[in-house]
Structure formats: structure tokens, C-alpha cells
Amino acid sequence: xxxxxxxxxxxxxxxxxxxxxxxxxxxxxxxxxxxxxxxxxxxxxxxxxxxxxxxxxxxxxxxxxxxxxxxxxxxxxxxxxxxxxxxxxxxxxxxxxxxxxxxxxxxxxxxxxxxxxxxxxxxxxxxxxxxxxxxxxxxxxxxxxxxxxxxxxxxxxxxxxxxxxxxxxxxxxxxxxxxxxxxxxxxxxxxxxxxxxxxxxxxxxxxxxxxxxxxxxxxxxxxxxxxxxxxxxxxxxxxxxxxxxxxxxxxxxxxxxxxxxxxxxxxxxxxxxxxxxxxxxxxxxxxxxxxxxxxxxxxxxxxxxxxxxxxxxxxxxxxxxxxxxxxxxxxxxxxxxxxxxxxxxxxxxxxxxxxxxxxxxxxxxxxxxxxxxxxxxxxxxxxxxxxxxxxxxxxxxxxxxxxxxxxxxxxxxxxxxxxxxxxxxxxxxxxxxxxxxxxxxxxxxxxxxxxxxxxxxxxxxxxxxxxxxxxxxxxxxxxxxxxx
Amino acid sequence: xxxxxxxxxxxxxxxxxxxxxxxxxxxxxxxxxxxxxxxxxxxxxxxxxxxxxxxxxxxxxxxxxxxxxxxxxxxxxxxxxxxxxxxxxxxxxxxxxxxxxxxxxxxxxxxxxxxxxxxxxxxxxxxxxxxxxxxxxxxxxxxxxxxxxxxxxxxxxxxxxxxxxxxxxxxxxxxxxxxxxxxxxxxxxxxxxxxxxxxxxxxxxxxxxxxxxxxxxxxxxxxxxxxxxxxxxxxxxxxxxxxxxxxxxxxxxxxxxxxxxxxxxxxxxxxxxxxxxxxxxxxxxxxxxxxxxxxxxxxxxxxxxxxxxxxxxxxxxxxxxxxxxxxxxxxxxxxxxxxxxxxxxxxxxxxxxxxxxxxxxxxxxxxxxxxxxxxxxxxxxxxxxxxxxxxxxxxxxxxxxxxxxxxxxxxxxxxxxxxxxxxxxxxxxxxxxxxxxxxxxxxxxxxxxxxxxxxxxxxxxxxxxxxxxxxxxxxxxxxxxxxxxxxxxxx
Numbered sequence: 001x002x003x004x005x006x007x008x009x010x011x012x013x014x015x016x017x018x019x020x021x022x023x024x025x026x027x028x029x030x031x032x033x034x035x036x037x038x039x040x041x042x043x044x045x046x047x048x049x050x051x052x053x054x055x056x057x058x059x060x061x062x063x064x065x066x067x068x069x070x071x072x073x074x075x076x077x078x079x080x081x082x083x084x085x086x087x088x089x090x091x092x093x094x095x096x097x098x099x100x101x102x103x104x105x106x107x108x109x110x111x112x113x114x115x116x117x118x119x120x121x122x123x124x125x126x127x128x129x130x131x132x133x134x135x136x137x138x139x140x141x142x143x144x145x146x147x148x149x150x151x152x153x154x155x156x157x158x159x160x161x162x163x164x165x166x167x168x169x170x171x172x173x174x175x176x177x178x179x180x181x182x183x184x185x186x187x188x189x190x191x192x193x194x195x196x197x198x199x200x201x202x203x204x205x206x207x208x209x210x211x212x213x214x215x216x217x218x219x220x221x222x223x224x225x226x227x228x229x230x231x232x233x234x235x236x237x238x239x240x241x242x243x244x245x246x247x248x249x250x251x252x253x254x255x256x257x258x259x260x261x262x263x264x265x266x267x268x269x270x271x272x273x274x275x276x277x278x279x280x281x282x283x284x285x286x287x288x289x290x291x292x293x294x295x296x297x298x299x300x301x302x303x304x305x306x307x308x309x310x311x312x313x314x315x316x317x318x319x320x321x322x323x324x325x326x327x328x329x330x331x332x333x334x335x336x337x338x339x340x341x342x343x344x345x346x347x348x349x350x351x352x353x354x355x356x357x358x359x360x361x362x363x364x365x366x367x368x369x370x371x372x373x374x375x376x377x378x379x380x381x382x383x384x385x386x387x388x389x390x391x392x393x394x395x396x397x398x399x400x401x402x403x404x405x406x407x408x409x410x411x412x413x414x415x416x417x418x419x420x421x422x423x424x425x426x427x428x429x430x431x432x433x434x435x436x437x438x439x440x441x442x443x444x445x446x447x448x449x450x451x452x453x454x455x456x457x458x459x460x461x462x463x464x465x466x467x468x469x470x471x472x473x474x475x476x477x478x479x480x481x482x483x484x
Numbered sequence: 485x486x487x488x489x490x491x492x493x494x495x496x497x498x499x500x501x502x503x504x505x506x507x508x509x510x511x512x513x514x515x516x517x518x519x520x521x522x523x524x525x526x527x528x529x530x531x532x533x534x535x536x537x538x539x540x541x542x543x544x545x546x547x548x549x550x551x552x553x554x555x556x557x558x559x560x561x562x563x564x565x566x567x568x569x570x571x572x573x574x575x576x577x578x579x580x581x582x583x584x585x586x587x588x589x590x591x592x593x594x595x596x597x598x599x600x601x602x603x604x605x606x607x608x609x610x611x612x613x614x615x616x617x618x619x620x621x622x623x624x625x626x627x628x629x630x631x632x633x634x635x636x637x638x639x640x641x642x643x644x645x646x647x648x649x650x651x652x653x654x655x656x657x658x659x660x661x662x663x664x665x666x667x668x669x670x671x672x673x674x675x676x677x678x679x680x681x682x683x684x685x686x687x688x689x690x691x692x693x694x695x696x697x698x699x700x701x702x703x704x705x706x707x708x709x710x711x712x713x714x715x716x717x718x719x720x721x722x723x724x725x726x727x728x729x730x731x732x733x734x735x736x737x738x739x740x741x742x743x744x745x746x747x748x749x750x751x752x753x754x755x756x757x758x759x760x761x762x763x764x765x766x767x768x769x770x771x772x773x774x775x776x777x778x779x780x781x782x783x784x785x786x787x788x789x790x791x792x793x794x795x796x797x798x799x800x801x802x803x804x805x806x807x808x809x810x811x812x813x814x815x816x817x818x819x820x821x822x823x824x825x826x827x828x829x830x831x832x833x834x835x836x837x838x839x840x841x842x843x844x845x846x847x848x849x850x851x852x853x854x855x856x857x858x859x860x861x862x863x864x865x866x867x868x869x870x871x872x873x874x875x876x877x878x879x880x881x882x883x884x885x886x887x888x889x890x891x892x893x894x895x896x897x898x899x900x901x902x903x904x905x906x907x908x909x910x911x912x913x914x915x916x917x918x919x920x921x922x923x924x925x926x927x928x929x930x931x932x933x934x935x936x937x938x939x940x941x942x943x944x945x946x947x948x949x950x951x952x953x954x955x956x957x958x959x960x961x962x963x964x965x966x967x968x969x970x971x972x973x974x975x
Contacts, residue, residue, distance in 0.1 A: 367763070
């Protein structure tokens with residue numbers, strides 16, 4: 001049969017054809033493999049693939065399962081048994097995960113096939129995927145530009161149609177920002193919705209796994225499969241998992257959307273602002289009520305984030321010491337020298353910067369002034385959201401202040417890079433859910449660069465959030481455009 | 485000049501749980517290297533800890549037994565330092581919100597070293613506690629010529645840390661503290677507290693100061709002691725070393741030392757300047773713990789404590805204070821005693837048998853009380869037979885030995901050996917009549933006023949009864965018959 005349009009299908013349509021026996025799972029894997037071979041060298045979203053295993057899995061696939069026979073590409077920070085899990089870092093060179101993360105086990109149980117490792121900023125630290133020790137990933141819309149990060153490979157693979165869907169992780173915007181910059185749907189579920197077991201921790205109180213997809217409906221399907229209480233992760237919540245996809249009615253009449261005034265600041269790219277304002281107007285036409293709200297502690301979010309996240313990271317990354325797995329320095333003398341050289345050789349500059357910062361803010365004498373203070377402000381930020389969600393069903397704002405920037409544009413200025421996440425970080429600090437979806441294009445240097453619309457919803461109310469996103473998507477066509 | 489010693493202990497107790505603190509791996513001593521490991525206790529990328537409820541319950545129970553206040557909620561923190569035996573290079577422990585706060589361990593006389601029991605400085609002393617918290621144990625390193633191996637079986641096993649106030653005044657008190665604590669832990673079934681297996685270890689903080697000086701001397705910490713007698717020796721050495729330093733006019737600095745058992749000395753490990761900055765912060769992988777239901781569960785499982793048991797033994801069974809203490813010292817022994825005494829006619833008679841004959845028989849058989857072949861009811865039966873005059877005390881010893889060896893019941897043995905005493909007056913009277921009739925000469929002598937033949941005649945009755953005649957009853961009947969002059973050949 002003709003498989004030319006196959007890579008462009010949504011997960012939902014792919015499944016329909018698989019179930020109708022118009023396609024076999026084997027054909028899907030073969031077609032995807034060919035697509036990756038043809039397209040990925042120009043994008044470098046993939047670090048590795050295991051297509052032989054994927055073909056075996058495809059041959060055994062049960063297409064009646066919720067994701068039966070659907071190949072899914074995985075960010076290099078999530079453990080898949082038998083596959084490398086290197087976090088795009090030299091320090092994990094040679095490490096192969098001996099176990100499945102809970103989200104992977106659930107995808108497998110639903111019939112999905114995890115087959116490839118996607119590039120990222122080393123240990124998910126960055127907003128451009130340039131911090132990968134395996135080389136940068138390029139934006140499929142303009143290969144002189146970054147795909148965003150840290151889940152750059154996850155966003156770029158879906159945008160380049162080298163993946164039907166992918167998994168990423170979001171600690172401060174690492175799903176939503178690259179989704180915006182690559183023009184795909186990126187969902188960060190509420191903290192505690194999807195198990196973190198098997199996700200290599202960057203900042204444990206902020207990290208969440210989430211899907212990258214072409215449509216909101218696909219995101220809803222993946223979320224439903226992966227969500228729920230996990231006895232291996234005590235931060236997961238025992239809350240019911242609704243049938244998210246079934247709740248996408250398209251009707252949002254009477255819902256209230258909040259426009260946080262702190263998110264429409266000077267410095268925001270005019271084309272981005274115009275696109276987001278147009279989306280707000282579109283929602284009015286769909287019957288939603290728009291009200292201005294305030295999240296007064298927003299200005300502290302980036303500072304709080306870089307204290308909390310780095311503090312947790314300094315402990316989380318301590319285990320990478322060359323003793324049990326991964327890179328090990330040669331010719332060392334004594335234990336301290338062994339640790340020092342192994343970690344000096346294994347970690348890249350951004351990771352080292354954050355470990356040092358995190359170690360500093362936890363040090364005796366500084367702990368109270370930084371770490372403790374940051375935790376207090378974090379509580380205020382969380383309360384900002386709780387207060388706002390007393391009056392509105394969701395918040396609407398830009399995902400990123402700018403469209404995709406040039407490779408190398410911010411690499412010499414870490415602070416400028418940190419500001420890429422200015423609109424996404426607070427959601428992680430508050431634990432709420434968020435989604436980025438395409439809402440237009442900016443014309444820059446004769447290229448169309450995607451713009452992302454961010455919707456933020458109350459914790460564990462992904463159903464409402466996706467419903468709101470879906471209503472927009474179904475009445476616009478931004479999501480149907482793809483890079484040439 | 486006289487010097488005062490101040491000692492505080494940090495005791496690490498391995499809890500008796502089936503699985504580790506934060507994963508489902510078995511806690512088992514002596515398994516092959518790294519047999520009990522998983523992604524979590526190996527610190528693999530992405531693995532997460534999950535709380536062991538039983539460990540929380542046992543710690544709460546310990547807190548209740550030691551009269552601690554149980555915090556309404558507690559949390560777990562990361563203690564950061566690098567060492568190959570720490571798979572994550574941080575240890576999950578509790579920093580500022582431990583499960584238990586305050587409390588005390590009462591020291592009892594028998595807990596002191598034997599040679600120090602006669603000169604206890606403060607009888608009935610209670611050593612106050614600062615706190616009890618829960619943490620995970622580290623792996624075990626094995627150092628070879630050119631390499632080091634790490635066995636992670638122990639990594640992540642639950643460890644309870646008990647911190648005392650600086651209120652211990654001598655190495656002997658430290659010894660008594662550890663023995664008393666160990667006994668309570670065993671009573672609660674909280675730990676096997678076997679020091680040889682590293683289930684009870686401690687760090688000792690010791691300082692000396694001249695009498696009259698208010699503030700404590702410089703604190704010296706001796707790390708990782710794993711025998712009670714070692715603790716006493718190391719502390720005695722340190723007290724003597726520190727005193728000599730002060731007497732020599734030298735100043736002591738806060739430092740950490742290591743005890744070397746072979747040379748019986750302590751050695752410097754690190755000074756205060758090199759102390760770790762552990763950078764504690766709440767572990768974001770674990771939720772804070774509310775203790776309300778833990779307290780309810782633990783309260784339901786509260787055992788009778790050693791001190792209460794000692795007092796009750798004196799009250800209920802009338803045993804001496806010393807005997808009560810010896811009995812209560814060993815839970816198996818006291819359980820045995822109680823089982824035997826419960827149905828005994830005279831419980832007090834049981835205690836001597838248990839503490840003398842039974843203990844020595846058990847120990848010469850190379851067994852513990854738990855493997856004692858003699859069920860408590862069998863001992864009760866024996867002691868009751870003696871009490872009732874069915875057999876003599878001397879015969880009782882013989883029967884006991886037989887019982888212990890064969891496991892047969894006392895009555896069976898008595899019957900088999902024909903040991904049962906004849907106390908039936910009818911039968912005895914007949915025998916006495918027979919003897920009087922057969923021995924006219926000694927009878928006549930006795931009646932003439934010579935008391936000597938009485939014993940001969942009694943012996944004849946015994947002989948006739950094959951030793952079974954009850955000697956007391958026999959004497960009575962003989963005397964009655966002879967003095968009344970009512971022998972069969974009489975007037």
C-alpha cells in the first residue's frame with residue numbers, strides 16, 4: 001500500500017488505520033525507519049534507535065490495545081529496559097538501563113513501542129538542546145535555529161514527522177518551550193500525575209514526564225495511558241484518571257480564561273504577543289469569558305527556580321561518580337581525585353555550573369538565606385495560582401517570549417538563556433498542569449517560525465485544560481502546518 | 485585534681501524488618517555479595533525511594549517504650565557526602581523533624597559490667613535521650629590489596645539512631661546504658677540487636693573537665709564502636725588519655741577518633757576544621773509522615789517493659805528482687821519461668837529450679853533457652869511432685885536429669901523408676917506392723933528407753949518398701965505405735 005503520507009498521521013488516525021488493517025505495525029515501523037534515515041541527519045533529534053527490537057515488537061503488537069502498535073520516541077532521560085539512558089551526558093557513557101520507567105511500562109502495556117532515544121540538554125539543563133554532549137538538535141522550521149529545550153529532540157522529532165509522538169520531561173518549561181518553538185503540542189501534566197520512577201532526576205520536586213504530539217487528542221490519549229498512582233513513586237497522587245480523549249467535546253461556552261497581566265511584559269516579541277492576543281480573541285468567539293488576573297509573585301519565579309532546582313540537582317547528580325556505572329576517569333590517585341576527575345570529565349559546563357550553584361545555596365551559612373527563603377517564596381507562587389484558579393478555569397499566555405532563536409545566540413550568556421523559561425517556570429513551582437499548542441507563525445528572516453500558546457490549569461484538572469486546548473485547535477489550522 | 489567525665493552516645497540500631505527502608509529488597513545477613521539489590525538501593529539513575537511502613541512503626545514503638553514524645557509529623561532529609569558505600573552519595577535521614585523527641589533509658593543493676601555491679605555510682609539512674617530518628621544504612625566495603633569491593637546488601641536497610649543527652653558519667657554507665665537499651669529493644673521485638681552482626685553500633689562522644697568547671701571539655705567522638713565491652717574499653721582509654729593531656733597542661737580540640745581494638749588505643753581521624761558540611765534538605769522524593777496512626781498501631785503492640793516485669797515477678801510470684809532481675813534479663817527465660825510458674829502450686833519453688841538446674845543444664849547442653857528440650861509444664865509437674873511429697877528433693881534431681889535427657893514427663897519417670905513415695909498411711913501402717921513384729925529385740929530396747937533402735941526400725945520399713953516409704957510419715961507411725969505400746973505382740 002501507499003505509505004507516503006504515513007509519517008504525517010496523528011496517533012489517533014494511525015491507530016484507526018491499524019485497527020482497520022489498512023496498515024500493519026511492521027509497515028509503520030519500516031516507514032518510520034526510512035523517514036528517520038532520510039530526515040534526521042539534518043535535524044539530529046535521535047541519539048540512537050533500536051529498530052530491530054521495534055520490528056519484533058511490531059510483529060507481536062496487539063492493535064486493539066489503546067496504543068497498540070504505535071512507535072513512540074523517548075527523551076534520553078527516561079529509562080527503557082535494554083536501551084541506553086545517557087541523559088545526553090558523557091558521564092553516563094555506556095550505561096544501559098536495566099529497568100523500565102513506570103511511564104514506559106504503562107506505554108508498553110498499552111501496546112506502544114518505545115524504540116528510540118531523543119536528544120536533550122545534558123541532564124535536562126537548558127532551553128536550546130545545545131547543552132547536549134552529543135551535539136545540538138536543529139529546529140526543523142529553520143535549521144540555523146534551536147528547537148528549544150531541554151526536550152529539543154522530542155519536539156523536533158514530532159515536528160519533523162520522524163516520530164508520531166514522543167515523551168519529554170518538563171522541570172521549568174522543558175516540554176512546553178520546545179513544543180512552542182517547534183510548532184507541536186507539548187503537555188506538562190500536574191506534579192504527581194505521571195510517575196517519575198525511572199525518570200533520571202534533575203529537580204525532583206519539579207520534574208514531570210509528558211507527551212509531545214501533533215494534536216491535543218493524541219496528547220490526551222498518551223496522558224491517559226501513563227497517568228495514575230504508582231507504588232514506586234510516593235509523590236504520585238491516587239486521583240482517578242479520566243478518559244481524557246472522550247472529554248474533548250469542543251464546547252467551552254461559559255468557561256473563564258484568565259489573562260495574567262504579569263505575562264504580557266515589555267521585551268516580549270511583538271509577533272508573539274500579537275499571535276497570543278489573536279488567540280485570546282478567538283477564545284472569546286468560542287464563547288469563553290476572558291478576565292484579567294494577577295499572579296503577583298511571578299517576578300521571583302526564575303530566581304526561586306534556580307535555587308530550588310539547582311539545590312535538588314546538586315544532590316540528584318551526586319550519584320554519577322564512576323563507581324558503579326558510566327564514565328570513569330583513568331589514572332587517578334585516591335578517592336577524591338577519582339571523584340574529581342570522573343565528574344570533571346563527565347559533566348558539561350552548564351551541569352557543573354548548576355551543581356556548584358546548588359551546592360552553594362545549601363551550604364551551611366547560606367542555606368537559610370537562599371534555599372529556605374526560596375521555599376517560602378515558592379509557597380507564595382503556588383498560592384498565586386490557587387487564588388487565580390478560584391475565579392478562572394485556566395490561564396492563557398505565551399509559552400515563550402520569543403520564537404526559536406539562533407544556534408549560539410545565548411550560549412555565552414547563561415542568564416539570557418535562563419529567561420527563555422520566564423513564562424513556564426512558575427507552573428512547575430506551583431505543580432499545576434500546562435500545555436503549549438501552535439497559535440501562529442512569526443516571519444523572521446524570510447522563515448516561518450512557530451509561536452506557542454500556553455494554557456495553564458489547576459492541579460489534576462488536565463481534562464478541562466485539554467478540552468480548552470482542543471476547542472482552539474479544532475477551530476484553527478496552525479497545527480496542520482508542517483516544516484518543509 | 486579530680487576530673488569529671490561526660491559521655492553522650494549515638495546508637496545505631498538495625499531494625500527487624502523484612503525489607504529495606506526504601507525498597508522491597510530483603511534484609512538478610514550473610515547472603516552472597518549484592519544478592520539483595522535493586523535499582524533503588526543501588527542508586528541507579530531514575531530509581532526512587534518508597535517508605536517502609538514497618539520501619540516507621542518499629543521506631544514509633546521504640547519511642548513509646550523509651551517514653552519519648554512522638555512528633556505529630558516528621559520528614560526525611562538528604563544528608564550529602566561522597567563515599568563509595570553510599571550509592572546515591574547522599575543518605576536519606578532525618579534532620580530537624582525526627583520521629584521521636586526526648587525520652588530516657590533506665591539503667592538497671594545487672595546491666596552494669598559484672599565487676600562494677602557492687603559500686604554503682606547512681607543506682608536507678610535514667611539516661612535522657614535527645615531524639616530517635618530513622619535513616620538508611622550504607623553498603624559494606626571490602627578492601628583488598630589493590631582494589632575495594634562494595635557489597636550493597638546492607639545498603640538501604642533501616643537504621644534507627646538513638647541520641648542520648650550528655651548525661652553518662654563513666655564508661656561503666658555507658659556499658660549499662662547499652663545493655664539496658666538492648667534489653668528494651670529485644671523486648672519490643674524492634675531489633676535482634678546482635679552486635680556481632682552489626683545490628684547495634686554506636687558513636688561515643690566523651691569529654692573530661694576539671695571538677696568545678698561548669699562548661700564541658702572539648703568533645704571527642706569515637707566512631708563506629710560495635711561491642712559493648714569495646715565501648716567501655718575505648719571510653720576508659722579516652723578518659724585516661726584526655727585526663728593525662730589536661731594534667732600535662734595541654735589543650736584538647738574537638739576531633740573524631742577511631743578505636744583500634746588490637747592495640748587498645750584510639751587514633752585521630754579528623755579535626756573539627758575538616759568536619760563535613762552535609763547540606764541537609766528535605767528529600768523531595770518522600771512525603772512528610774503523619775504519625776497518628778503509627779502511634780495507635782505501636783501502642784497496641786507495646787510489650788511489658790523489663791522494669792515492669794521485674795516488679796511484677798516480685799509481687800506476683802514472691803521471688804527476690806535479684807532473681808526477678810535475672811529472670812527478666814532474658815525474655816525467653818522469663819517466658820519459660822512464667823509458663824512454669826503459672827500453674828505451679830508454689831511458684832516460688834519454680835524459680836530455683838529455673839535459675840539453677842535448668843539454666844545450667846541448658847547451657848551445658850550448649851543450647852539457648854529457646855531450644856530448651858524441657859517444656860515448662862514438665863518442670864511444673866516435677867516441682868509439684870516434690871512439693872506434694874510424692875518424691876524427695878534428691879529424687880527430684882534424678883528425675884530432672886532424666887526428663888531433660890529423654891523428654892519424658894516427670895510422673896512417667898517416677899512410675900517407671902518406681903520412685904513414688906509411699907505416703908498412704910494404711911499401707912505404711914501394715915509395713916510398720918510387719919517390722920515391729922519381725923524385730924522384737926530392738927522394739928524391746930526402744931521401749932526400755934533407748935531411742936537408738938528407732939532409726940534401725942525406720943530403715944527396715946524403708947527397706948521393705950524398696951525406699952519408697954515417705955520417711956516423715958514412717959517416723960510418725962513408728963513412734964506412735966511404739967510409744968503407745970500397741971504392737972501386735974503387745975498387751
